[in-house]
Amino acid sequence: MPLSxxxxxxxxILPVLGVxxxxxxxVVFDIVNSALIPPPTKVFKAIIEWxxxxxxxxxxxxxxxxxxxxxLIGSAIGVLLxxxxxxxxxxxxxxxxxxxVFKAFPPVAMLPIFITFFGIGDFSKVFSISFxxxxxxxxxxxxxxxxxxxxxxxxxxxxxxxxxxxFFKIIIPASMSSIIAGFRISIAISFIMLxxxxxxxxxxxxxxxxxxxxxxxxxxxxxxxxxxxxxxxxMIDLLFNRIIKYFFPWVQLNRVM
Amino acid sequence: MNEVVVSAKNLSVAYGNNSVLxxxxxxxxxxxxxxxxxxxGTGKTTLLNTLANFINYKGDVNVQGNIGFCFQNHSLFxxxxxxxxxxxxxxHVNGKEKKGIVAEVLKKIDLEKYANYYPKExxxxxTQRVALGRAxxxxxxxxxxxEPFSSLDxxxxxxxxxxxxxxxxxxxxxxxxxxxxxxxxxxxxxxxxVLKGKNISNVIPVTFPKPRTQAIRFTEEFQKCKQELSSxxxxxxx
Numbered sequence: 131m132p133l134s135x136x137x138x139x140x141x142x143i144l145p146v147l148g149v150x151x152x153x154x155x156x157v158v159f160d161i162v163n164s165a166l167i168p169p170p171t172k173v174f175k176a177i178i179e180w181x182x183x184x185x186x187x188x189x190x191x192x193x194x195x196x197x198x199x200x201x202l203i204g205s206a207i208g209v210l211l212x213x214x215x216x217x218x219x220x221x222x223x224x225x226x227x228x229x230x231v232f233k234a235f236p237p238v239a240m241l242p243i244f245i246t247f248f249g250i251g252d253f254s255k256v257f258s259i260s261f262x263x264x265x266x267x268x269x270x271x272x273x274x275x276x277x278x279x280x281x282x283x284x285x286x287x288x289x290x291x292x293x294x295x296x297f298f299k300i301i302i303p304a305s306m307s308s309i310i311a312g313f314r315i316s317i318a319i320s321f322i323m324l325x326x327x328x329x330x331x332x333x334x335x336x337x338x339x340x341x342x343x344x345x346x347x348x349x350x351x352x353x354x355x356x357x358x359x360x361x362x363x364x365m366i367d368l369l370f371n372r373i374i375k376y377f378f379p380w381v382q383l384n385r386v387m
Numbered sequence: 388m389n390e391v392v393v394s395a396k397n398l399s400v401a402y403g404n405n406s407v408l409x410x411x412x413x414x415x416x417x418x419x420x421x422x423x424x425x426x427x428g429t430g431k432t433t434l435l436n437t438l439a440n441f442i443n444y445k446g447d448v449n450v451q452g453n454i455g456f457c458f459q460n461h462s463l464f465x466x467x468x469x470x471x472x473x474x475x476x477x478x479h480v481n482g483k484e485k486k487g488i489v490a491e492v493l494k495k496i497d498l499e500k501y502a503n504y505y506p507k508e509x510x511x512x513x514t515q516r517v518a519l520g521r522a523x524x525x526x527x528x529x530x531x532x533x534e535p536f537s538s539l540d541x542x543x544x545x546x547x548x549x550x551x552x553x554x555x556x557x558x559x560x561x562x563x564x565x566x567x568x569x570x571x572x573x574x575x576x577x578x579x580x581v582l583k584g585k586n587i588s589n590v591i592p593v594t595f596p597k598p599r600t601q602a603i604r605f606t607e608e609f610q611k612c613k614q615e616l617s618s619x620x621x622x623x624x625x
Contacts, residue, residue: 281462284441288456289476289525299475303466380466383507 168350173357176350192334193324194362196252200259201320205313208264212271217301229268237262238326250331262323266315274308275301307381310374314367321363389417392561393438393529398446400437407433409585420555420562422572425582425620431565435531452528459534461518463506469517470502476525488524496520512543532564536571548574548601556598569613570604581619589619
């Protein structure tokens with residue numbers, strides 16, 4: 131039976147409220163040291179204080195800008211590479227071995243190399259996020275575009291002689307479910323890389339705030355920054371889902387749940 | 388006599404070292420309905436795919452006119468609505484005319500109310516009707532149907548046969564239909580090709596008077612014909 135909107139909302143919110151309540155209880159009853167894990171009330175106060183100082187907006191904006199730019203650039207490159215290797219046998223033979231080697235490099239371990247080449251500015255941060263975001267999309271787009279049923283291509287060949295039409299109206303939409311799955315993985319990976327890239331050479335950003343609050347033993351602010359980073363990634367995923375639902379309603383129909 | 392619109396001379400097809408069809412020869416005339424029957428793996432789908440120029444072959448194949456193709460698993464584009472699927476192949480007219488043609492096809496396949504539905508929202512019979520509608524929307528001269536009703540239940544299949552009988556009587560079109568169901572072939576076809584041993588082992592003319600209805604399947608003559616056809620598929624040495 132389909133769930134009502136209210137039920138859906140309750141199913142989504144109740145676990146979050148449960149975790150917050152549990153968190154408050156374990157601190158109040160001294161199950162954990164409140165100096166190491168501050169209660170949610172204290173974390174909330176730290177977020178308000180951070181917002182009142184005006185820094186929260188700057189940190190948030192800086193991180194969002196870096197994260198989204200890296201995600202979009204990396205995704206565009208990943209999708210393009212996936213379509214090339216997925217649909218062209220020669221390019222697959224040429225590019226896939228090289229890309230597989232790069233894919234095996236942990237993006238976090240590549241960061242010092244990017245800093246050496248591009249410095250500690252925004253460029254190396256955005257570049258490292260793009261690097262990390264590109265591979266899930268390359269793999270997913272490759273798999274999606276290379277496994278399009280032959281009947282789709284044959285139908286397109288009979289119904290429309292144009293290769294451009296086939297590419298834009300058949301190959302891309304038929305790969306879309308895989309691209310969407312890859313993009314959602316890339317969102318999560320981008321935010322991991324955002325945090326890591328802001329550990330070095332940053333003066334603003336949510337990742338920077340997590341790291342500097344930890345060093346200054348402001349655990350309440352550190353948890354606050356972590357929560358905002360997590361919420362932001364989650365909101366972007368939610369927004370992406372809404373966009374997909376609006377522009378590609380058929381994707382929903384192909385899902386089991 | 389009608390002109391020959393599809394012909395094959397010494398047609399052979401192989402997948403790598405595995406030969407599927409060898410030295411096939413036939414001629415099909417305009418407005419003929421050809422049923423292609425045979426056991427699984429005898430190359431029925433391969434024959435249609437060859438005539439539609441989907442796969443490489445040896446020999447001569449001549450197909451005169453546009454081809455409409457309806458695949459075994461319908462192959463509707465699931466990201467397009469019913470109307471978009473039908474309109475996809477209509478490229479030679481402007482937007483307004485295209486809309487008109489799509490509306491006409493929707494009426495013909497009796498799915499006017501479903502224009503904005505996605506294929507996943509339709510029943511098996513409706514999906515197959517859209518697939519046929521799409522194959523016919525740009526007025527092909529030759530329609531190739533690869534087991535178009537195989538995924539349907541027996542009641543829907545009977546409805547579809549009635550629908551196709553009505554449709555072909557209205558259209559000036561040549562049809563080649565691969566099927567496992569001998570009833571289907573005998574009700575619809577003018578001639579039946581029996582594929583066996585990598586070749587067309589028999590060509591059976593179906594002489595039941597037209598227009599036909601499904602009622603002919605209960606006649607003695609039909610049952611006799613079906614039995615003969617079945618024995619040709621199962622026991623004929625070739």
